[in-house]
Amino acid sequence: MLDIARRTIKRVPSFQELLQGKMGSAKQELSVDVLVIGAGPTGLGAAKRLNQIDGPSWLIVDSNKTPGGLASTDTTEEGFLYDVGGHVIFSHYKYFDDVIDEALPREEDWYNHERVSYVRCKNLWVPYPFQNNISMLPKEDQVKCIDGMIDAALEARVANSKPKDFDEWIIRMMGEGVADLFMRPYNYKVWAVPTTKMQCAWLGERVAAPDVKRVTQNVILGKTAGNWGPNNTFKFPARDGTGGIWIAVANTLPQSKTRFGEHGSVSKxxxxxxxxxxxxxxxxxxxxxxNTMAVDSLVQIMGDQKLTDLSKGLFYSTTHVIGVGIRGERPERIGDKCWLYFPEDDCPFYRATIFSNYSPYNQPQKDVKLATKQLADGSKPKSSEPKEGPYWSIMLEVSESSMKHVDVKNLLKDSIQGLINTDMIKSTDEIVSTYHRAFDHGYPTPSLEREGVLTQLLPALLKKDIWSRGRFGSWRYEVGNQDHSFMLGVEAVDNIVSGAVELTLNYPDFVNGRKNTERRLAEGAELLNVNKSKATAVE
Structure with missing residues (x-):
């Protein structure tokens, strides 16, 4: 544990002081008890906790000028906002809720939503989750799905071993019908690897297991199932997108202990x-x-060849985020939809978010005059004269990996055509803004090899007094949401200072199983009956 009792705390010079030379030139030497690399949710969670403890000296650095990491938001020159992928706020932790409420405390800072989500299949909109709503499918597909579910239920009664991979888990839980129609093609589009190359320990509350009796009743009665999942209700910031949350959180920290942009970029x-x-x-x-940077990048910067070779066993996909801003009233067929899933090959994207539905400030206001760049079919507009809105927007996500190649040059064009193919937009719609940005590390894949790597890599770093945490810092997608990521940083600091158990990292099922209940930081060890000696703190 960190000895903070017998030492003098050194004040860290502020960014402005360094530039102005009040404490010497920028090229100097600093000393802190805890250094935090990265100002995404995990790094900000660590910094927030360090600031709250008011004991160890600390500094947080990030190469980006704006905090937020993979939870940041971009704004196009026309005024359309796009998150780094689909993010919404829902929480498993009261500590996280309190921090967010402190950063954005006013009721008008937020919009609350009930999730309206569908799967596009057979030219139909099937309510999410797909496996519970096969009553919407054509009769022959209903039969295939129910046959598969019955076979899966019978197999589950006699199975005496765990599924060896994600694909086998799908078959055991849902059967061949649902697997072939949705689960296999959709998950390949998301993860950019076949389901046979993924493990299934990560699933937890993320995938709904069908109730065969209820599904059959709904098919016979022509009913659909209700909302499911931890994010069936969520809130979204009124302004500045998801990134605005983390800017606000960062603004609650002392500026003297933050270095962002060029002066916060790590070289060695x-x-x-x-x-x-x-x-x-x-x-x-x-x-x-x-550390909250990708752990494979971390060990390369460290120059540790053994750990670098070990990290090569981790697999990830790149995420392309595409945004399309459209002039006109939001179509009735779009309505109040939130996000939509696309398992079929008539479009390159796996998910579309109606980003304009989250906040009226995610796009320019009606009186803003914008020129039409193109019609959706690629043809030129009759006039390039700027004119008023209203406007609405769609955000798309496309995955890429060594096992799933993408025609990047034509991706924007292909995505717009995919929107036409899936009846999201019409060929004559006026497109006033487009956006495309690729994020190299998009999804940390729960591959078959992952645990074998992490069980060696993370302890090896810990022996060097490095707590590598976060979506890619600890590479556990099952605790990769914003609330999880934030708490990974908080709990890492508690582990450093007092040896507290890192619940989120080590017990994801426990954390995810206590949705929306009050859980204080010190509560976990008692509830889990974990002996303090098992803590991973370094003395």
Whole structure:
């Protein structure tokens, strides 16, 4: 554990002081107890907890000028906002709720939504989750799905082993019909790897297991199932997108302990000497390091060939985020839909979010005059004269990996055509804004090899006083939502300071199983009856 009792805390110079030379040139040497790399949700969670403890000296650095990481938001020159993929706020932790409420405390800071989500299949909109709503499918597909579910239920009664991979889990839970219609093609489009190459320990509350009796009743009666899942209700910030949340959280921290942008970019990590060199030449000495950059990138910067070779067993996909801004009233067929799933090959994207439905400030206001860039079919508009709205927008996500190639050059064009193919937009719709950005590390794949790597890699880093945490820092997708990621940082700090158990990292099923209940940081060890000696803190 971190010894903070017998030492003098050194004040970390602020960014402005460094620039103004009040405490020397920018190329200097600093010393802190805890250095946090990355100002996404995990890094900000660590910094927030460190600031709350008011004991260890600390510093948080990030190469981006704006905090938020993979939960940030971009704005096009026309004024359309797009998140880095589909993000919404729902929580498993009261601590997280309290921090978000402190950052954005007013009722008018938020819009509350009930999820309206569908799967596009056979030119139909099937309510989510698909496996509970096969009553919407053509009769022959209903028969295939129910046959498969019955076979799966019978097999489950005699099975004496766990599924060996995600594909086998799908077959055992849902049967061949649902697997072939939705689960296999959709998950390939999301993860960019076949389901046979993924493990199934990550699933938890993320995939709904069908109730065969209820599904059969709904098919006979022509009914659909109700909302399911931890995000069936959610809230979204009124302004600035998801990224605005994390900017607001960062603004609650002392500016003197943050270095963002060029002066916060890491160029070298000497884990043995416990020194980090920033690109502006500043050297930061630390006692403990909370890392939130991708762990495969971390070990490369460290220059540790053994750990670098080990990290090559981790698999990930790149996420392409595409945005389309459209002039006109939102079509009735779109209505109040939130996000939509696309398992079929008539479009390159696996998910579409009606981003304009989340907040009226996610797109320009009606009186803003914009020129039409093109019609949806690619043809030129009759006039390029700017004119008023209203406007609405769609955000799309496309995955790419070494096992799933993407025609990046034509991806925007193909995506717009996919929107036409799936009846999301009409060929004559006026497109006033487009957006495309690729995020190299998009999804940390729960591959078959993942646990074998992580059970060696994370402890090896911990022996070097490095707590690697976060969506890619600890590579566990099952605890990769914003609330999880934030708490991974919070709990890492508690582990450093007091040896507290990191529940989110080590017990994801427990954390996810207590949705929307009050859980304080110190509560977990008692509830789990975990002996304090099992804590991963470094003395």
């Amino acid at each position: 990590i000497d884990a043995d000497a416990k020194r980090v060199t920033l690109k502006d030449g500043t050297v930061v000495n630390y006692k403990k390091l909370v």
